[in-house]
Amino acid sequence: MTVRHCSLPPQPAPAYPPGLAAERLGALAGGRRLWVNGTVLHYCFFDGGTAGSEIAVPGAARTRWVPWGGAKEQQDVVRECFAEWQGLGTGLTFTEVRDRTEAELRIGFQPGDGCWSAVGREALRVGAHERTMNFGWDLTAPGERATALHQIGHALGMLHEHQSPHAGIHWDDESVYAELAGHPHHWSRERTYHNVLRKLAPEEANGAVWDPQSIMQDGFPPGLILEPEQYRGGVHPPGALSPADKDFVLRRYPPADPPRPPPLVPFRSVPLGLGAGEQADFRIDPPETRDYTVGTFGDADRVLVLFEERDGEPRFLAGQDDGGTPRDATVAARLVKGRRYYVRVRLYCAWGPGETAVMCW
CATH class of the missing domain: 3.40.390.10 (Collagenase (Catalytic Domain))
Known part of the structure; x- marks a missing residue:
């Protein structure tokens, strides 16, 4: 039998600033x-x-x-x-x-x-x-x-x-x-x-x-x-x-636990307490329909993704990867009262002395 091989297309390497640890x-x-x-x-x-x-x-x-x-x-x-x-x-x-x-x-x-x-x-x-x-x-x-x-x-x-x-x-x-x-x-x-x-x-x-x-x-x-x-x-x-x-x-990608993540209430920050490679999940039930921002805080590299629940499943709405940069990850979107949203934060690593947190406002 002929041995066939997978041919991955080349991808450009990410451009990180010099001097990263x-x-x-x-x-x-x-x-x-x-x-x-x-x-x-x-x-x-x-x-x-x-x-x-x-x-x-x-x-x-x-x-x-x-x-x-x-x-x-x-x-x-x-x-x-x-x-x-x-x-x-x-x-x-x-x-x-x-x-x-x-x-x-x-x-x-x-x-x-x-x-x-x-x-x-x-x-x-x-x-x-x-x-x-x-x-x-x-x-x-x-x-x-x-x-x-x-x-x-x-x-x-x-x-x-x-x-x-x-x-x-x-x-x-x-x-x-x-x-x-x-x-x-x-x-x-x-x-x-x-x-x-x-x-x-x-x-x-x-x-x-x-x-x-x-x-x-x-x-x-x-x-x-x-x-x-x-x-x-x-x-x-x-x-x-x-x-x-x-x-x-x-x-x-461990089995999702807990099945009902804790709420992320507007203007109330939540410490993440994550180790490298770990993830925290939250839900948002908007108290009113308006434009919201969801963001992380602290010296760390993270991926932040916002999903909207549609037909019983989370659908991607917005996301940002702040890995290798000095900025925090933030996403802005119009959230509608009566709908449910999910926020997922995966940590690459924390590189500063303080805690990391997430908040919506």
Whole structure:
């Protein structure tokens, strides 16, 4: 069976001001991809032939237009894989919608464009009519269900396990470049380096040890790895969620507790008391309809997100990430009496001596 590889699109590194402490930079690198817990991630599929794009024809100096739509059989594999991740009991929820402007995750099935996904919150930077995920080969073929599980792992904020600095892999670089330059990938050296040979920073890795059984570990044929010796014959992950994969999502997105968060009353600040990577949730029941501001206080790096409850589920309304900046996170929105809103604050790290708090006014 041909070994196929995930091709993540390169993303520009965030521009943080010089002089940030290593602790802050590490916390930002490890947390900036993550959604706030309790988020309902809406996904949709491109269908029909109206949406598509031009792709290069391998070996020819021309392109061809290929639609993004996929057959129901392909979509069903992805639905089943969303359900498998959901079945772990995480604090995230996946809901399928038909309106692409309502979806954080927009999925195409364009042959010839490989398999890839935006990583975590990177999806929010993608235009509302563009894909955040693509499947470029048949997911119903034997063993290819793992591809859908893998891409959803990226959407949750996971990166490639074979790029972990804890793996200790010594590649035969030129053999890797040659392998992926050929059929069926036709990758450039830059793409191969970005998706295989480049080592992640320790803070970016999915875990503190290498997990060769991870769904985020690509398979590799013999002849590409020099060390560790036991992997000279290749890496052959089972194509299922490993215990470490499950631990990753359950630690980052634990089951929502309590189900009814405490109120955030206007003009009354609430201390957060969070540790690195922890989150606090609140609800707002506006006493009157007007423009409100929700903001954090204190020397810390945080993500602040405001949701409005619609049809029984929280829908994104506004948010701000103050990570790496001296400012506090604030969002402004018109809140309507009789409706319910939720505020979620996830802490990267606190870097000052005082307490951190949240308030609406």
